[in-house]
Amino acid sequence: MERAEKKIKILDLPLAHSVVDRAEHLRKDPDLLEALWERAKIIHSDGEKFLIDQESGKLAYLKNFEAPDNGDEFFLGLDSGDPYFLFLSPQIAGREESYKTLREVGGLLDHLQIGLAVHAQGLAHWHKRHPRCSLCGALTAPALGGSVRHCSQCETDHYPRTDPAIIVLVKDRDDRILLGRQKVWPEHRFSTFAGFVETGESFEQCVAREVAEEAGVLVSDVQYLGSQPWPFPASLMVAFEATILDPENARPDGNEIEEIKWFDRDSIIEEIQVGELLLPPKISVARAMIEAWYNQVPAADGSPRTPFNSIEMNESWRK
Numbered sequence: 001m002e003r004a005e006k007k008i009k010i011l012d013l014p015l016a017h018s019v020v021d022r023a024e025h026l027r028k029d030p031d032l033l034e035a036l037w038e039r040a041k042i043i044h045s046d047g048e049k050f051l052i053d054q055e056s057g058k059l060a061y062l063k064n065f066e067a068p069d070n071g072d073e074f075f076l077g078l079d080s081g082d083p084y085f086l087f088l089s090p091q092i093a094g095r096e097e098s099y100k101t102l103r104e105v106g107g108l109l110d111h112l113q114i115g116l117a118v119h120a121q122g123l124a125h126w127h128k129r130h131p132r133c134s135l136c137g138a139l140t141a142p143a144l145g146g147s148v149r150h151c152s153q154c155e156t157d158h159y160p161r162t163d164p165a166i167i168v169l170v171k172d173r174d175d176r177i178l179l180g181r182q183k184v185w186p187e188h189r190f191s192t193f194a195g196f197v198e199t200g201e202s203f204e205q206c207v208a209r210e211v212a213e214e215a216g217v218l219v220s221d222v223q224y225l226g227s228q229p230w231p232f233p234a235s236l237m238v239a240f241e242a243t244i245l246d247p248e249n250a251r252p253d254g255n256e257i258e259e260i261k262w263f264d265r266d267s268i269i270e271e272i273q274v275g276e277l278l279l280p281p282k283i284s285v286a287r288a289m290i291e292a293w294y295n296q297v298p299a300a301d302g303s304p305r306t307p308f309n310s311i312e313m314n315e316s317w318r319k
């Protein structure tokens, strides 16, 4: 019973805020979907970029008659009685300047649009890259509002894939955190450790393997912190916190990770302030984990800690 009462603290993650009702029961009825399409709010993607409303900077909504005639429509769900669709086609001629990536505009979107955008981004990417049946090679067509592709040659349904990846905040028993730096990142960027779950592996096994591979240490305790979609192109980031017992053994793998550093709450803010540390973007799981850890304990004199947000940091989503 004691275990069951143990509280798991789930993080508030920026891309995990979808409010749309996916209304799965409506997908089976093509006539109903057609009726919904007639009054839909439609977001438009070419598979890479979204059409943006120039005034608000948010996703633009098209009416059904404004959608080009050379694309596919996918049902995203309902909100406050409004049906939402994605339309996937080449960019609308004359409006090329108004297309932007989700990484570029994500920080401006409210919960409704973030939910629509991460769903649409994943669907658009998958449909665009999976035109054929993986069993018989025939062309497939979207079905059930775009939630599957159907092969009429061999009668197989194909579903969009989601690739689980773990991301882990490594701590020692003194409540310091270990961050690593990949060679390909911008200068001064450090972040938490992460990697894709391999076939036949559990999340917990993946956490232990990635931390051992990238930082050379053994995890002794793993706690779940939450998850968020990361459709670049098809990931689901599953967040954990792991405690290690042998911090003195930590070392970078020298391959993917070129440098690792331990931080306590005073040293992390100091390094940010002098520009020696650039944290990952606000929209990322890594940033949310690091901020939550930082804010867990007030400063020694009891005063609130200097918020990261008060310091100018590069908010690009790119890395």
Ligand SMILES: [Zn+2]
Pocket (backbone or CB within 6 Å): 133, 134, 135, 136, 137, 138, 151, 152, 153, 154, 155, 156
């Ligand atoms: Zn087939």
